[in-house]
Amino acid sequence: MSQLANYISDKRQQKPILSMTHVVYGYPTVKDSLDWMATLLEAGADFIEVQFPFSDPVADGPTIVAACHGALHNQKPSVEECLTDIGKLARDFPESRIVLMSYLNPMYHFGLEKLVKRCAEENILGLILPDLPYEQAGDLRTYCDAHGIDPVWLVTPVTPKDRLAFLAKEARGFLYCVARSGVTGNSNHNGEKQQSLDEYLAEINSHANAPMGVGFGIREKAHVDAITGKADVAIVGSALLDAYNKGGKEEGLKLFNSLFD
Amino acid sequence: MQSNNGYYGEFGGSYIPEILYPSQQQILKAFEEAKNDPEFIAELKDTWQNYSGRPTPLTFCKNLTDHFGGAQIYLKREDLNQSGAHKMNNVIGQALLVKRMGKKRVIAETGAGQHGVATALIAARLGLECTIYMGAKDVKRQYPNVFWMKQLGATVVSVAEGSQTLRDALDEALRDWSSSHEESHYLIGTTCGCAPFPEMVAFFQSVIGEEVKEQSQAQFGQYPDRLYACVGGGSNAAGIFLPFLDEKNVEMIGVEAGGKGLELGQHSIRLSHGLGTKGIAQGFATMFLQDENGQLQETHSIAAGLDYVGVSPIIAHLAQEGRIQMKYAMDDEVVDACSLLLRKEGIIPALESSHALAGAFKDAPNLPKDSRIVINLSGRGDKDIFNVAKAMNDETFPEFLEDYLADYKDHLNNADKGEA
Numbered sequence: 001m002s003q004l005a006n007y008i009s010d011k012r013q014q015k016p017i018l019s020m021t022h023v024v025y026g027y028p029t030v031k032d033s034l035d036w037m038a039t040l041l042e043a044g045a046d047f048i049e050v051q052f053p054f055s056d057p058v059a060d061g062p063t064i065v066a067a068c069h070g071a072l073h074n075q076k077p078s079v080e081e082c083l084t085d086i087g088k089l090a091r092d093f094p095e096s097r098i099v100l101m102s103y104l105n106p107m108y109h110f111g112l113e114k115l116v117k118r119c120a121e122e123n124i125l126g127l128i129l130p131d132l133p134y135e136q137a138g139d140l141r142t143y144c145d146a147h148g149i150d151p152v153w154l155v156t157p158v159t160p161k162d163r164l165a166f167l168a169k170e171a172r173g174f175l176y177c178v179a180r181s182g183v184t185g186n187s188n189h190n191g192e193k194q195q196s197l198d199e200y201l202a203e204i205n206s207h208a209n210a211p212m213g214v215g216f217g218i219r220e221k222a223h224v225d226a227i228t229g230k231a232d233v234a235i236v237g238s239a240l241l242d243a244y245n246k247g248g249k250e251e252g253l254k255l256f257n258s259l260f261d
Numbered sequence: 262m263q264s265n266n267g268y269y270g271e272f273g274g275s276y277i278p279e280i281l282y283p284s285q286q287q288i289l290k291a292f293e294e295a296k297n298d299p300e301f302i303a304e305l306k307d308t309w310q311n312y313s314g315r316p317t318p319l320t321f322c323k324n325l326t327d328h329f330g331g332a333q334i335y336l337k338r339e340d341l342n343q344s345g346a347h348k349m350n351n352v353i354g355q356a357l358l359v360k361r362m363g364k365k366r367v368i369a370e371t372g373a374g375q376h377g378v379a380t381a382l383i384a385a386r387l388g389l390e391c392t393i394y395m396g397a398k399d400v401k402r403q404y405p406n407v408f409w410m411k412q413l414g415a416t417v418v419s420v421a422e423g424s425q426t427l428r429d430a431l432d433e434a435l436r437d438w439s440s441s442h443e444e445s446h447y448l449i450g451t452t453c454g455c456a457p458f459p460e461m462v463a464f465f466q467s468v469i470g471e472e473v474k475e476q477s478q479a480q481f482g483q484y485p486d487r488l489y490a491c492v493g494g495g496s497n498a499a500g501i502f503l504p505f506l507d508e509k510n511v512e513m514i515g516v517e518a519g520g521k522g523l524e525l526g527q528h529s530i531r532l533s534h535g536l537g538t539k540g541i542a543q544g545f546a547t548m549f550l551q552d553e554n555g556q557l558q559e560t561h562s563i564a565a566g567l568d569y570v571g572v573s574p575i576i577a578h579l580a581q582e583g584r585i586q587m588k589y590a591m592d593d594e595v596v597d598a599c600s601l602l603l604r605k606e607g608i609i610p611a612l613e614s615s616h617a618l619a620g621a622f623k624d625a626p627n628l629p630k631d632s633r634i635v636i637n638l639s640g641r642g643d644k645d646i647f648n649v650a651k652a653m654n655d656e657t658f659p660e661f662l663e664d665y666l667a668d669y670k671d672h673l674n675n676a677d678k679g680e681a
Contacts, residue, residue: 056432158280
């Protein structure tokens with residue numbers, strides 16, 4: 001079983017739902033983002049999903065797009081620095097885990113094999129690349145298998161049933177269950193729910209070979225409660241960033257505590 | 262050109278968020294069925310002919326030919342399409358496909374606004390709801406097109422993110438599609454994006470080259486020796502080149518935007534001179550202008566339709582194979598070429614198409630007198646009136662604009678009073 005999946009199932013013995021908080025590396029500066037990650041880890045976040053910024057983040061909504069562009073404005077964050085920085089955090093907070101999220105291009109440019117090797121060295125056990133579908137990820141899967149890293153696949157409410165079953169079976173580490181159509185965060189591009197979240201999660205659960213994380217649209221305690229018992233990890237991205245943008249770490253922490261206390 | 266499971270050599274493919282998988286599969290299936298359905302093809306041809314004015318002429322340019330004293334110069338007149346550019350060929354095809362799929366709404370990205378206008382036109386005609394994404398900078402540069410899109414009933418969304426040009430518009434259109442895929446079709450304007458878009462757009466644009474084949478046979482009894490096309494996203498180039506791929510004696514020259522210089526940010530040269538590097542973004546693999554960290558970079562061209570950061574995977578592949586030669590033309594050469602065509606032939610070319618002219622004009626004097634070249638005049642230049650006037654340093658234009666503005670404001674003031 002994967003290290004990430006083991007970690008989740010062990011921790012789930014003590015907690016009904018785990019937290020995955022999202023931070024854009026380099027936003028508003030590299031130092032600030034690392035500081036914010038450390039704050040969240042001190043507050044007991046089980047996971048940090050670190051997004052390495054890309055100029056064209058097509059699966060993200062306005063909050064995260066603005067943060068990515070902010071992170072790329074007047075500074076040039078590099079993948080190597082990011083891995084070194086978050087690897088240090090991973091060592092400082094051994095009770096938590098850090099996963100890396102980005103888009104394919106900066107990772108491809110860095111070199112996928114090198115990326116996976118470096119992730120393994122820094123104990124970054126999961127990789128989320130929303131624009132790399134399973135079918136196109138043959139090379140990445142080979143590298144990940146060799147280094148014990150988990151590529152995290154996404155499923156959505158519109159994923160055809162046979163494909164959903166396939167991806168759920170192929171899941172390593174955890175399966176990222178997108179809760180609704182659209183992009184991350186509040187935007188004009190939010191789709192309607194296709195079916196009840198309960199039915200959707202139950203359907204995934206019947207096939208899943210790994211723990212389940214749920215993201216997209218988790219903004220308040222009621223949303224976390226709604227998936228508790230039906231999934232393993234609640235993923236909070238844009239809402240946390242909105243709070244951070246509004247009142248810095250203090251406001252962000254307030255939201256985190258209200259969601260996961 | 263048939264792809265290998267969505268790939269052209271090492272380029273192309275399908276790199277899209279999982280949420281778009283079912284919609285993409287639906288398009289793949291619908292396109293496969295439609296292109297083999299004689300009824301669909303008949304409707305396509307009928308609409309091309311009776312709505313857009315196809316076939317467009319192949320025009321011999323005697324004055325230009327005499328001027329350069331080399332190759333005989335012909336223009337493929339895509340500027341004479343309804344909407345004033347080759348963009349119409351593709352939007353007609355895709356919009357008919359939208360009807361076939363039973364969708365009610367189209368989303369499109371636009372750079373210069375030509376694709377946006379073309380989409381808004383066909384949407385109005387076929388009764389489709391229409392949303393156009395356009396970079397905020399392009400909205401400013403090409404406001405007349407924005408005006409017409411709105412008049413045609415389209416919603417125009419100005420994209421203020423990132424570089425505020427075509428690639429940001431494309432990102433935003435993809436985001437819209439991620440939430441609206443069930444009732445909306447992403448009507449992409451060029452031979453880019455995830456499979457099957459490059460293949461599908463190239464299929465609809467290939468009517469250009471197919472007509473050139475017939476017309477060149479009819480007019481001079483053989484195929485042209487050389488074809489020229491400007492390359493932004495690559496759709497007009499794919500359209501004129503692809504039908505000639507197997508004709509080994511036909512040389513193909515693509516002309517990119519050299520802009521103001523070869524420094525990153527000053528041009529849109531992705532294929533010639535090793536300035537672009539392979540990347541995977543916006544749904545597909547191709548040559549992009551990017552920095553050492555894989556961040557896509559800003560581009561420049563005097564022609565808003567050419568400043569795309571990536572390029573068609575089909576063109577990237579054919580350039581890599583050496584089947585297409587890639588060149589570039591600088592902003593000032595482009596304005597000169599535009600000016601020369603105006604004076605010699607009485608044709609107003611788009612600044613995009615003027616890149617193809619500039620590339621061909623450089624070669625023409627050195628080519629044999631009995632050789633024949635066809636330049637794809639992909640669009641007409643009326644839309645560029647403000648930018649061309651500025652580039653030509655015309656001193657009378659600001660005066661006109663000031664007078665016009667004063668009169669316009671008076672008119673609006675009087676209208677206000679009238680209502681009160």
